[in-house]
Amino acid sequence: MSDTTLAAPKGVPEYLPPDSAAWLAVADALRTPAVNAGYGYVELPVFEDTSLYVRGVGESTDVVSKEMYTFEDRGGRSLTLRPEGTAGVMRSVIEHRLDRGPLPVKLWYAGQFFRAERPQHGRYRQLQQLGIEAIGSEDPVLDAEVITIADDGYRALGLTGYRTELTSLGCAECRPAYRERLTAYLAGLDLDEATRARAVQNPLRVLDDKRPEVQAQLADAPLMLDHLCAECADHFGEVRSSLDANGTAYVLNPRLVRGLDYYTRTTFEFVHDGLGAQSGIGGGGRYDGLMAQLGGQELSGIGFGLGLDRTFLACRAEGLQVGPERLLDVYVVPLGAAKARAALLATELRRAGVRTDLSYGGRGLKGAMKSADRSGAAYVVVLGERDLEQGVAQLKDLATGDQTPVPLDQLTTHVKELLP
Numbered sequence: 001m002s003d004t005t006l007a008a009p010k011g012v013p014e015y016l017p018p019d020s021a022a023w024l025a026v027a028d029a030l031r032t033p034a035v036n037a038g039y040g041y042v043e044l045p046v047f048e049d050t051s052l053y054v055r056g057v058g059e060s061t062d063v064v065s066k067e068m069y070t071f072e073d074r075g076g077r078s079l080t081l082r083p084e085g086t087a088g089v090m091r092s093v094i095e096h097r098l099d100r101g102p103l104p105v106k107l108w109y110a111g112q113f114f115r116a117e118r119p120q121h122g123r124y125r126q127l128q129q130l131g132i133e134a135i136g137s138e139d140p141v142l143d144a145e146v147i148t149i150a151d152d153g154y155r156a157l158g159l160t161g162y163r164t165e166l167t168s169l170g171c172a173e174c175r176p177a178y179r180e181r182l183t184a185y186l187a188g189l190d191l192d193e194a195t196r197a198r199a200v201q202n203p204l205r206v207l208d209d210k211r212p213e214v215q216a217q218l219a220d221a222p223l224m225l226d227h228l229c230a231e232c233a234d235h236f237g238e239v240r241s242s243l244d245a246n247g248t249a250y251v252l253n254p255r256l257v258r259g260l261d262y263y264t265r266t267t268f269e270f271v272h273d274g275l276g277a278q279s280g281i282g283g284g285g286r287y288d289g290l291m292a293q294l295g296g297q298e299l300s301g302i303g304f305g306l307g308l309d310r311t312f313l314a315c316r317a318e319g320l321q322v323g324p325e326r327l328l329d330v331y332v333v334p335l336g337a338a339k340a341r342a343a344l345l346a347t348e349l350r351r352a353g354v355r356t357d358l359s360y361g362g363r364g365l366k367g368a369m370k371s372a373d374r375s376g377a378a379y380v381v382v383l384g385e386r387d388l389e390q391g392v393a394q395l396k397d398l399a400t401g402d403q404t405p406v407p408l409d410q411l412t413t414h415v416k417e418l419l420p
């Protein structure tokens with residue numbers, strides 16, 4: 001590559017027309033159920049103090065230990081491009097004292113997140129998420145609400161090839177004892193050195209090891225779901241019955257392991273079968289100790305992050321038509337001296353909400369009609385000098401080829417009636 005050729009950084013997806021219309025529709029569909037459930041929008045910084053993620057997400061996670069874009073600013077402060085959204089939302093809620101108002105605080109956000117991962121299909125260094133967080137209620141109905149919102153968003157897009165995997169990771173009461181039990185079990189296995197080290201640092205993550213020789217040894221491993229304390233077991237039971245009441249389908253996956261350290265109790269992941277290795281289209285769960293850990297009150301929380309890039313790919317994989325079928329309603333073709341009136345006509349149509357483009361540069365009828373066809377518009381309006389004298393424009397339906405003269409002062413109303 002010559003050094004004059006510019007290219008986007010590695011692992012950064014771009015969405016260009018016409019695909020970008022489907023991209024916007026994905027974001028729209030996933031956002032709507034959250035807005036309908038009373039979540040308010042928060043616009044948060046894209047970079048934060050590095051310590052927020054070290055304290056909030058966990059130093060031993062891959063996200064923090066290997067994948068952060070960390071830099072020093074001109075004042076010598078260590079900043080990090082946000083790798084995820086939950087820690088930032090907590091920081092903001094504490095800083096702006098939203099937790100002192102009515103609870104739960106229900107918020108949604110969307111935007112770019114950054115992880116220095118090895119790029120591959122569906123795994124990017126700049127990724128986009130749509131997330132919600134509900135802070136300050138332990139009600140299991142809220143857990144079911146959060147999961148149902150995501151499921152409703154996916155279903156609104158028409159997705160069917162995914163499943164919701166669900167488990168409970170227990171709490172500060174029951175997890176330590178379970179962890180000890182699991183560590184003891186893992187110590188008796190024939191594992192390589194790196195896995196042995198992982199078993200000591202984060203035993204739960206070993207359960208997620210995909211290698212068959214490891215999986216074979218894990219068949220009888222103790223599972224958190226079988227060792228929940230009575231309160232966690234009750235809570236989980238209520239989450240499940242609330243999901244059932246909502247008609248939100250899920251499968252239990254007691255070996256579900258998330259990549260971030262803050263999760264407690266209800267934890268879930270949305271897995272799509274059409275994406276290969278990067279099958280997680282979204283995930284989330286409870287994080288009942290996070291706010292206190294970041295210096296706030298002892299308030300519980302639950303939320304999700306849905307991967308917009310992967311959801312977009314999942315829609316593609318299922319061959320779904322997402323977003324508007326066409327991006328343009330009308331293409332205006334001016335001929336000769338009719339140009340100024342045609343431009344005004346285009347403006348009038350646009351102001352009336354009709355998506356309209358115009359042929360520029362005084363092109364001939366043939367070339368302009370070719371552009372009209374390529375534009376994807378449903379109708380062409382041709383305005384020639386003779387039409388102008390007669391106060392009409394020629395309205396052509398590109399699907400049928402029918403052409404009719406329409407009085408100029410009625411054109412906008414007429415076109416609006418024709419459009420769905």
Ligand code: HAM
Binds near residue numbers: 285
């Ligand atoms: P996460 O599972 O790390 O959770 O990310 C959520 C979603 O973001 C993933 O399921 C995936 O679809 C997408 N994603 C993550 N990394 C990449 C990547 N490198 N390329 C493309 N897509 C990616 C969180 O971030 C939590 N903050 C979610 C949450 C909110 N939990 C509670 N509240």
